[in-house]
Amino acid sequence: MIRKPLRPLARILRARETGQDPDEIEAENRARRQAEIQDKARKRAEGRLVFMALGFLVAFGTVGLRMGALASSNPEEPRVQASGAQILSQRADITDRRGRVLATNMLTHSLYAQPQQMADKAAAAAGLARIFTDMDEAELLRDFTNPNRKFMWLKKKISPEQMQAVHDIGEPGLLFGPREMRLYPNGRIASHILGGATFGAEGVNSAEVIGTAGVEKAFDGWLRNPANEGAPLTLSIDLTAQSAMEEVLSSGMRRMNAKGAAGILMEVKTGEVLAMASLPDFDPNDRPRPALKGDPSDSPLFNRAVQGQYELGSTFKIFPVAQAMDLRLVNPNTHINSRSPMKIGKYNISDYHNYGPSLSVTDIIVKSSNVGTVRIAQMIGVERQKAFLEKLGFFEPTALEMVEAPTGKPIVPARWPAVTSATVSFGHGLAASPLHLAAAYATLANEGRKVTPTLVHDKPRPPGPEVVSPQAAKLSIGLLRQVVERGTAKKGNVEGYEVAGKTGTADKPRPGGGYYENRVVANFAAIFPYENPQYVLVVILDEPTAELGGGESRVAGATAVPVAAEVIGRLAPILGLRPVDSDKLPDIEAPTKTGLKVAAKE
Numbered sequence: 385m386i387r388k389p390l391r392p393l394a395r396i397l398r399a400r401e402t403g404q405d406p407d408e409i410e411a412e413n414r415a416r417r418q419a420e421i422q423d424k425a426r427k428r429a430e431g432r433l434v435f436m437a438l439g440f441l442v443a444f445g446t447v448g449l450r451m452g453a454l455a456s457s458n459p460e461e462p463r464v465q466a467s468g469a470q471i472l473s474q475r476a477d478i479t480d481r482r483g484r485v486l487a488t489n490m491l492t493h494s495l496y497a498q499p500q501q502m503a504d505k506a507a508a509a510a511g512l513a514r515i516f517t518d519m520d521e522a523e524l525l526r527d528f529t530n531p532n533r534k535f536m537w538l539k540k541k542i543s544p545e546q547m548q549a550v551h552d553i554g555e556p557g558l559l560f561g562p563r564e565m566r567l568y569p570n571g572r573i574a575s576h577i578l579g580g581a582t583f584g585a586e587g588v589n590s591a592e593v594i595g596t597a598g599v600e601k602a603f604d605g606w607l608r609n610p611a612n613e614g615a616p617l618t619l620s621i622d623l624t625a626q627s628a629m630e631e632v633l634s635s636g637m638r639r640m641n642a643k644g645a646a647g648i649l650m651e652v653k654t655g656e657v658l659a660m661a662s663l664p665d666f667d668p669n670d671r672p673r674p675a676l677k678g679d680p681s682d683s684p685l686f687n688r689a690v691q692g693q694y695e696l697g698s699t700f701k702i703f704p705v706a707q708a709m710d711l712r713l714v715n716p717n718t719h720i721n722s723r724s725p726m727k728i729g730k731y732n733i734s735d736y737h738n739y740g741p742s743l744s745v746t747d748i749i750v751k752s753s754n755v756g757t758v759r760i761a762q763m764i765g766v767e768r769q770k771a772f773l774e775k776l777g778f779f780e781p782t783a784l785e786m787v788e789a790p791t792g793k794p795i796v797p798a799r800w801p802a803v804t805s806a807t808v809s810f811g812h813g814l815a816a817s818p819l820h821l822a823a824a825y826a827t828l829a830n831e832g833r834k835v836t837p838t839l840v841h842d843k844p845r846p847p848g849p850e851v852v853s854p855q856a857a858k859l860s861i862g863l864l865r866q867v868v869e870r871g872t873a874k875k876g877n878v879e880g881y882e883v884a885g886k887t888g889t890a891d892k893p894r895p896g897g898g899y900y901e902n903r904v905v906a907n908f909a910a911i912f913p914y915e916n917p918q919y920v921l922v923v924i925l926d927e928p929t930a931e932l933g934g935g936e937s938r939v940a941g942a943t944a945v946p947v948a949a950e951v952i953g954r955l956a957p958i959l960g961l962r963p964v965d966s967d968k969l970p971d972i973e974a975p976t977k978t979g980l981k982v983a984a985k986e
Contacts, residue, residue, distance in 0.1 A: 389413075475566065475593045476607045477616040478578065478600075480623040481658075481841040485616075487578055487600065487668075489593070490567040493547055493560040495539040496588060499528045502557030511553040512538065515546055540583055540591070541565045561588035566600075568668045574626050576662045576687040577619070577786070577839065580671040596671065597685070599839060601787045620656035620841045625649060628954045629659040636947030637663055637925065644681070644926035646688035647951060648822045652829040652917050654845070655837045657784070659955070660819075662688040681926075690784060691792045693815040694905045694924065697888030697940070698752045698872075699825075700811035702860055704761045705749060706828060707772045710856035713763050716746040716863060722756045728803045733758055749863040750871035752887065754810045761809035766800055769809070775834070775851045776824045778816050785839045792817040811888055818907065822922040825909045829917035832857035865914045875945045876910060878952045880963025884917075885910035885948070887940035892927070903927050906940035908948040913961060921955075923948040 392413075396406045478487040502508055505528040513521035516539065527533055541563070542550070550558055566581035579598020583591045594608075595601035603617055629647050637645040649659040666672055666684040675683040681692065708714045722743040725734035735753050748756035761769055773779065781793040795815040797804045807813040819837055826835035827848070834848030852860075864884035868876045872887045888907045891899035907924040911917050928943035929936050937943070956963075 474608075474610070474614075475564070475581075476612060476614060478607075479616045479618050480621045480626075481618065481656075482622065483616075483618070484623045485569060486574060486619065486621070486623065487581075488567050488569065489564045492541045492543075492563060492565045494537070494563055494586075494588070494591070495542050495547075495550060496559055496561060497528065497536050497538055498557050498559065499530070499533050499536070500557070502528060502555060504555065505529055505557075508553060508555040508558060511555070512550070512558075515549045540586075559588070561590075563589075563591040564593060565591075566593050566668075570623065570627075571669065572665050572667050573623070573630060574621055574660075575665045575668050576689070577621060577660055578668050579787070580668040582671075597788065598786055602785050618841045619839050620651075620654075620658060621660075621839070622658045622958070625955055625958050626659040626661070628958060629951055630661045630663075630665070632951045632954055633661050633923070633947065634663055636923075636950065637928075640925055640928035640930050640943045640947065642925040642928040642943070644688055645947075646692060646818050646922075646924045646926075647948075648689050648818055648920075648922045649951075649955060650822050650826050650835075650837060650920045652826050652835065652911075652920060655823070655826065655835045656841060656843075657837055657839055658919075658959075660689050662686070662690075662692075687786075687788050688924065688926065689818050690782070690786060690788050692817050692924075692926075693792065693795050694818070694907070695812050695815050695890040695893065696818075696821055696907055697811040697890035697905070698754075699821060699886045699888035699907055699909045700809065700814075701749060701752065701757045702828070702864060702886055703773065703776065703824065704757060704764060704769065704809045705745060705863065706852050706856055706860040707764055707768070708760045709745075709859055710832075710852045711764065711768075714745050714760060716744065716859060718745050719743065720745060720748060720756045720759045722748070722753055722759075724755045726755045726758060728758075728806050729801075731803050731806075733806060746863055746866060749886070750866050752867075752872050757810045758806040761805055762802075766802070766805045769805055770800060772851070773808070773814070775849075776827060777834070777836075778814065778820055778824070782817070782819050782823060782837055784819060784837050792819065794820060811890055818922045818924045821907070821909055822920050825911060825922070826920045827851050828857045828860050829911045829920060830857075861911060861914065861917060864911060868910075872939075872941045873908060873945050875941060876908060876949050876952075878912075878949050878956070881912055881952060881956045881961060882914035882964065883910050883912045883949070883952060884914045885945075887945060889938065889940045902938070904938045906938060906944040908940055908944040910948055910952065912952060912956070913964070918961075919955075919959065921948060921952060923951060 395409050399406050399409060475489055477485055479485055499505065506525055509521045509524035509528060512524055513519050527536055547560060568578060577598055579600040580596045581593050581600050582596050584594040585592045595604040599619065606612065607617060629649060633645050633647045645663045647661045648657065650657050664684040672684060674685060680686055719742040722739045723741055724738055725732040733754055735755050739751055739753055743751065743753055743756050778794050779796055781790045797813055804813050823835050823837050827833065831854040832850055832852035834851050836848060861884050864886055865882065867873045867886050868883050873885050876883050876885055886909055890905050892903040892905055893899055905924060905926055906928050907922065910921045912919055923944050925944050929938055930942045932942055
C-alpha cells in the first residue's frame with residue numbers, strides 16, 4: 385500500500401508562493417489519513433458482527449429444527465448408552481385379575497471393580513470376602529493383582545445394606561452402577577406361572593431385564609414394549625385363591641407322603657385359570673439353576689400342571705360315556721356287559737371288584753368299571769374315539785400363554801389297535817397334562833363347547849366349537865355328581881357345595897417299559913357347583929401313600945380326593961359361592977331308552 389505524504393512538495397511550493405502556511409496542509413492530510421484508518425476499522429468490525437450474527441442464526445436455527453423434529457416424532461423407550469450397547473430400561477408390571485402386583489421393578493445397584501484404580505487391593509479383597517460369603521479372598525486378590533484385568537463384575541445386584549458395607553471399605557476402585565431388577569413381592573406364590581427374569585444386555589449404569597420362563601418369557605416383548613405406556617399385564621390369576629391352593633396342596637402333599645403335586649382351578653365359561661400350582665416350587669427372586677442330570681420332573685422348576693405327562697386313569701372314563709350318550713348309543717340306564725375278566729387278543733382286562741354280569745352306564749362311572757368302559761368304547765369304534773379325544777384337545781399341547789406349554793404335548797400311541805382303544809378308554813396308554821384334563825372337564829361343564837385355557841384376564845375370545853351336545857354334557861355331569869354322592873369320591877363331598885367329579889389312579893410307567901407295582905399318580909377332576917357349573921378343579925398327587933387304619937392306600941379316593949375337598953372348602957368362599965342346602969337340590973335327570981327325560985332317584 386502506497387501512503388500519501390503529509391507534506392506533498394508541489395502543494396508546499398505553491399503555498400509558499402501564495403503565502404499559505406505549509407503546516408496547515410500537513411494537518412489537513414493527517415486528519416484525512418486518520419479518518420480513512422477509522423473508516424477501515426469500522427468496516428472490519430461491522431463485518432465481524434455480521435459473521436457472528438449469521439453464526440448465531442445458524443446455531444439457533446439448527447436447535448429449533450431438531451426440537452421440532454423431536455416434537456413431531458413418535459415416543460421411544462429411553463435408552464442408555466453403556467459399553468456400546470443400547471439397553472432398554474423399563475419393564476411393565478404383572479398383576480392378578482384384581483390389580484394386585486405379582487411382579488414389578490425395583491431400583492438396585494451392581495458392584496464392579498476397576499483394579500488399576502485400587503489403593504489397597506488386599507484390604508479390598510478381605511473386605512469383600514467378609515461382606516459376601518460366596519466370595520473367596522484369595523481368588524479376589526489374584527484377580528485384582530492381575531495386570532490384564534482392567535474391569536470385573538463382582539455382583540449384578542446388591543442390597544442397600546451390602547452397598548453401605550462396601551462403601552465403608554473406602555476403596556476407590558470399587559464402584560456401583562444403578563439398575564432395575566425384577567421383584568416378586570409374593571415370593572414363591574405363582575412361581576411357575578411367573579417363571580422369572582434375569583439380566584440381558586447390561587452396562588455399568590443400566591441393565592436390560594428379560595424373561596427366562598413362564599409368562600415373563602412368553603410376554604417378554606409385550607412387557608418391554610413402550611407403546612403399552614406402562615400398562616401392566618393383567619393375568620387371570622386370583623392371588624388369594626392361588627395362595628390358598630398352594631397352602632392346602634402343600635399340606636396335602638406332605639400328609640399323603642407324595643413326591644409332588646399339582647392343582648388347577650379354571651373358570652368354566654372363559655377358560656381363565658384362577659389358580660395353578662405345582663409342587664415342589666421355588667422363589668423366582670432367587671431362581672435355581674436347571675438340573676443337568678437325573679429326572680427333570682424332580683426339579684422344582686418343573687411345572688407338573690403344564691409339563692407333566694401322566695396316564696390319568698379313570699378320570700378318562702367319562703369321555704367315552706359322554707360320547708356314547710351323544711351318539712345315542714347308550715343312556716344312563718342302559719345296562720352293559722360287565723363280566724370280568726374281558727379278553728382282547730392276548731390281553732385280559734378286569735375290574736378291581738367283580739360287579740356281576742352287567743352294570744348300568746351310571747354304575748359303570750360310579751363304580752369305575754374298566755370292563756364296562758371298554759364295552760362302551762367298542763360300541764363307539766376306534767376312529768370315532770380318536771376323533772372325539774382330538775376334539776377335546778388330547779392330541780396337541782394346550783394353547784396356554786407359557787413357554788412351557790408346548791413341552792406338555794400329550795404322548796399319543798403311534799398305533800391304535802383294539803387293545804389300545806380299550807386301555808385309552810380307562811386312562812392308560814395316553815399320557816396328558818393335568819391342564820389337558822381340566823380343559824376337557826371344563827368342556828363338559830360348558831354345555832359341551834370347547835374350552836381353551838388362558839392366563840390372560842378379560843381376553844376376547846369367541847365361543848368354542850361344540851364337542852358334545854348340551855344334553856349329553858349335562859347327563860355326564862349328573863353321572864359325575866353320583867360318583868361323589870355314592871361312588872369312589874365320597875370324600876369329595878363338601879358341605880354346602882355340590883361337587884361332581886371323577887377319581888383316577890394310574891400306575892406309573894417304568895422308563896424301560898412296564899409299570900411300577902407300588903407307584904401311582906392319583907388325581908381327582910371336580911366340577912362345582914354341580915347345579916350351575918362355574919369352576920373346574922384338578923388335583924394330582926405324584927406317588928402318594930395314605931395311612932389308613934394301620935395300613936396304606938394309594939388310590940385317588942383316599943389321597944387326591946380329600947385334598948381336593950379341602951381345596952374346594954377353602955376356595956369356594958373366596959370365589960363368592962354361597963353354601964346351599966343339599967336337601968333342596970333337584971333330582972338328577974336321566975333319559976330312558978327312548979331318549980325322553982325322566983326323574984331318577986337313588
